[in-house]
Amino acid sequence: MENTALERIQELHRLQRDYFASGVTLDLAFRRRMLGKLLHAIKQWEQPLYEALRTDLHKSEPEAFLTEVSLVTAEIRDHVRHLSHWARTTRHLSPMQMLPSRSRIVREPLGSALIIAPWNYPVQLLLNPLVGAISSGCTALLKPSPYVPNVSRVLGEMVASTFDERYIAVVQGNRDVNAALLDLRWDIIFFTGSPDLGRRVMEAAARNLTPVVLELGGKSPCIVTADADLKLAARRLAWGKALNAGQTCIAPDYVLIDRKIRDAFADEYFAQVHALLGEDPQQTEHFVRLVSDKAFARVSSYLSGPDASGIVRGGRTDAATRYIEPAVILDPAPDSPVMTTEIFGPVLPFCSYDTLDEAVAFINGREKPLALYFFGKPSVGREVIRRTSSGGACINDTIMHIANARIPFGGVGNSGMGSYHGKRSFDAFTHERALVVTPRRFDLPFRYMPYKLYKLFRLLIG
Numbered sequence: 001m002e003n004t005a006l007e008r009i010q011e012l013h014r015l016q017r018d019y020f021a022s023g024v025t026l027d028l029a030f031r032r033r034m035l036g037k038l039l040h041a042i043k044q045w046e047q048p049l050y051e052a053l054r055t056d057l058h059k060s061e062p063e064a065f066l067t068e069v070s071l072v073t074a075e076i077r078d079h080v081r082h083l084s085h086w087a088r089t090t091r092h093l094s095p096m097q098m099l100p101s102r103s104r105i106v107r108e109p110l111g112s113a114l115i116i117a118p119w120n121y122p123v124q125l126l127l128n129p130l131v132g133a134i135s136s137g138c139t140a141l142l143k144p145s146p147y148v149p150n151v152s153r154v155l156g157e158m159v160a161s162t163f164d165e166r167y168i169a170v171v172q173g174n175r176d177v178n179a180a181l182l183d184l185r186w187d188i189i190f191f192t193g194s195p196d197l198g199r200r201v202m203e204a205a206a207r208n209l210t211p212v213v214l215e216l217g218g219k220s221p222c223i224v225t226a227d228a229d230l231k232l233a234a235r236r237l238a239w240g241k242a243l244n245a246g247q248t249c250i251a252p253d254y255v256l257i258d259r260k261i262r263d264a265f266a267d268e269y270f271a272q273v274h275a276l277l278g279e280d281p282q283q284t285e286h287f288v289r290l291v292s293d294k295a296f297a298r299v300s301s302y303l304s305g306p307d308a309s310g311i312v313r314g315g316r317t318d319a320a321t322r323y324i325e326p327a328v329i330l331d332p333a334p335d336s337p338v339m340t341t342e343i344f345g346p347v348l349p350f351c352s353y354d355t356l357d358e359a360v361a362f363i364n365g366r367e368k369p370l371a372l373y374f375f376g377k378p379s380v381g382r383e384v385i386r387r388t389s390s391g392g393a394c395i396n397d398t399i400m401h402i403a404n405a406r407i408p409f410g411g412v413g414n415s416g417m418g419s420y421h422g423k424r425s426f427d428a429f430t431h432e433r434a435l436v437v438t439p440r441r442f443d444l445p446f447r448y449m450p451y452k453l454y455k456l457f458r459l460l461i462g
Helices: 006-021 028-044 046-057 061-087 124-136 149-162 175-182 195-206 230-246 259-277 293-301 356-364 378-387 423-428 454-461
Strands: 090-092 102-109 112-116 139-143 168-170 188-192 212-215 221-224 254-258 311-314 327-330 347-353 371-375 392-395 430-437
Touching: 006 112, 006 139, 006 175, 028 046, 028 061, 028 124, 028 149, 046 061, 046 149, 061 124, 061 230, 061 423, 112 124, 112 175, 124 139, 124 188, 124 423, 139 175, 149 168, 175 195, 188 195, 195 212, 221 230, 221 356, 230 259, 230 347, 230 371, 254 259, 254 356, 259 311, 259 327, 259 347, 347 356, 356 378, 371 378, 378 392, 423 430
Parallel strands: 112 139, 112 188, 139 168, 188 212, 221 254, 221 371, 254 347, 327 347, 371 392
Antiparallel strands: 090 102, 102 430, 311 327
16 A cells, blocks of 8 residues: 655644634534544445445454454544533532632543554544544544555545544555554544554654554453353453454454363363364354464464464464464463463463462453453452452453443553543543633632731641
8 A cells, every 4th residue: 555645644733723713623513523424434434434344354244344344433423412511611619728719620532633543443443533533622633554554545534525634634544654644643642553563653743742543452361260151251252352453543462261161161262263164264254364374474484383372272374365263372481472462363271270269360460451351250260350450351251341431441550551432532632621600709818928828728738
């Protein structure tokens, strides 16, 4: 995909800053109208988006609808429904020493937004942040991923046919374009990608003290205890790992499993993989391929060659179509590549533990993950959640915490900062501005030098 020229990027940046300064985006009716236009555009371009997702990722229409389109359209409807409530100026009590002043919080848009999206969920992860930018009253320059060129092209055409480029526009290209974008001054940067790239975004943002929302990744662990419902756990774990062929930032990345049930659970896991995808997952339309030859080479290296570690089950590959069969690696070395880098593929290490304390210590000894999953007694799961830290978590499930817009989605530490979905998407692009309104009729003397009423004032406020 051809890079957008630097001059064009700079022009769009200037146009959008000028457009925001005009005040057009401040009007709530305008924001609702733009949200409606986005919803209509997604419906109009739905089939081209499905076709592009199929071409770039071998993603089926049902999976594309469930994990991409439906999440965005639900987000838009939620913002249209609640925008007036979220955006309203709110009253807050003033302490006695401030009376008769009145205190308010005014919610204002941050301004010009830059949104950089990854390739793994290229529709959802570009457009869901855009919903927050629109509802808050920001302008937005969007940068989709070059690794899914057909999806990025369709998104660019959809946005260009829907919005004035002074308001919302798309630029295309590789990391050189990212670098050019990050050299400019923005009022907020919303980035989804790897922790390594997140550090570069934060470093660039720091030059202008630009606020950032970083949705990153990491190695999300799953604990399976001996008293878990093995069939249910295996089915939900297999689904969470098979979704998008494991190319999901909150995919289960490794399993910490009670040693007594490791082999039995591995058998059940493959039984559930075959129940979901058939005896030969390569033949089903519902199993995504690796995004690139480079990604295929990296993930397949965990199964054979110098990077391989542990006992491998499954994992047949076809380089021509970038297919990797779901695989399990039993007890790989803790310092092996498969245990030290985010897998982002359908390979799942099973690491045995003897005590739950051992499993918790293993998680706490590594970077904070974007998600944590637990299968077993809910009371034990809640204790594990209390003793660990992660962006989000599920007990006896995987992935599903992303589906509820009423709870935050975001990382912590190495897995990101800030959160979004629902009202939090509006908040992410909004500044809460403190406002104090003081009447002109009263001017209490205690705050003025030489503080003649100081002792009385101290008695009154304690």
